[in-house]
Amino acid sequence: MVGFKPTDVPPTAAVKFVGAGTAACIADLITFPLDTAKVRLQIQGENKVAVEARTAQYRGVFGTMATMVKNEGPRSLYNGLVAGLQRQMSFASVRIGLYDSVKHFYTKGSEHAGIGSRLLAGCTTGAMAVAVAQPTDVVKVRFQAQARMEGGRRYQGTLDAYKTIAREEGVRGLWKGTSPNITRNALVNCAELVTYDLIKDALLKYNLMTDNLPCHFTSAFGAGFCTTVIASPVDVVKTRYMNSAPGQYGSAVKCALAMLRKEGPLAFYKGFTPSFLRLGSWNVVMFVTYEQLKRAMMAARGSREAPF
Template sequence: MGWRNFVEGGLASIVAGSVTHPLDLIKVRMQLQGETAAPALAGVSHSPSSGTYCTGTLSMGRQVVKTEGLKALYSGVSASILRQVLYSSTRLGLYDVLKAQMQGKNENTLPVHKKIAAGLAAGAIGAAVGCPADVAMVRMQADGRLPAFQRRNYTGVGDALIRMVRQEGLASLWTGSAPTVQRAMVVTASQLATYDQIKDYLISKHLVQDGIATHITASISAGFVTSVASNPIDVIKTRIMNMEVKPGQKPPYTGAVDCAIKTIKKEGPMALYKGFIPTVTRQGPFAVVLFVTLEQVKALLKDH
């Protein structure tokens, strides 16, 4: 039944997102490094976390723990869980539904171009549904890097969504929706198509049997491909979602292209790969936990 695809995808995504959330937070902090911050008020100094540049994943993680405490690594986890419920369950559920509809009567396995097409469509729809939770998550993850007087201090995802609507309007929930949809299309197509293709290849060539070892191998490959393909769009998405638009003033970025141009001009082309190490170190474990959990959940629900 179709509903199972969405339930299976949602459950697996919640587990994977919760386990890898600290790496996602570190990635967001690194992606925002070098971005022009709002000017400090006279006589008010920036917090250490907002003024120090970290060059590595571990150093950023240590800095977050040192300046904000260990629990700061899970800032925005409530928004992350909601995001997985909305975004990931939609994209994973739709991907399986679309694959089933695209498969011809004479096709034993779906061609890779159809898998990519299914991933692109599922990712776009999932991102549109989950964008509000994504915006809230990015803002909550980024908050600790700011001086105390500039922080939004959302108490949870519900508080974040309500305050965004009240203070910035309903449209603010879809801030950065264009790069979010673009990233989701790239992530879903590269992640799911790569996983399916590698798993199908290994099994069809009788190199391995369908089992956890196969799922882990395909997952790691999918995580790496996804990281390389999506990191530039992810940097742009993070910066647009985190920007503060003050009444009567122009926003820091007018769109994804403007953000990319300003980032490259100010920080160089490789700025689009900021946070790549935590991205790839997150995408690997995320993909492994996601797909291994997904396969197990599917097996459990198969006969129900």
């Protein structure tokens, strides 16, 4: 075939699905300490007795990480990593890998998707991903917050965490916080994917950049900042509610109201700096890796299918 290039082959849904999950795992491996610091900062202050009993207070993202390393060892920064990787393989594969397919479904196959179709696709895949991956998210958050528990570690391992939660709180405990998580991830997905989509399209449309690494980096960084600003309040409530003891809060809404009453509106932006550092760097690593994986997999597929 004259002029055939392997990269001309459009990526399939399977390639996007696998590529998104793999890229998200790579991003998590690199940025997980920032996520753990974010969780510690978000839960700080929810229990005044526990906070006053502690000698170490967390101050800032790097101060939090330094305190954790000093008091708990370097491995504490990766508490919950196994559940985190399980989450990304099931979560990112759906919300990112299926985004284009769902977007084309809403536009009935048209290549020109409006902002409404993009937002609807982001909400849809975000909600679908939560329904699949919620138990892994609950376990990840519990592990990351585990140091605040007195009398030993809360869970001894990832499998033990799943079993213990199901035994003590019922199967519904594994889906604790689903409502705020759906809200959060609908916002995150829309802000993240739609912003990335729009920034990348604008850069290419006005010939400011070509479809290459600098373009992917710029689009991902912008998406990370927008996502952090929009999603932080819901993310804090989600983290608090998921980590709470049975009966501590009646619902996610009551959790939010308790935060507002006891700590004020700024409580909803606790951990903003690590959230941005984490989401910004996570987006850059994930989207750049995702774009390269898609190209590599489609190049390999195109090479196999190319006529000799």
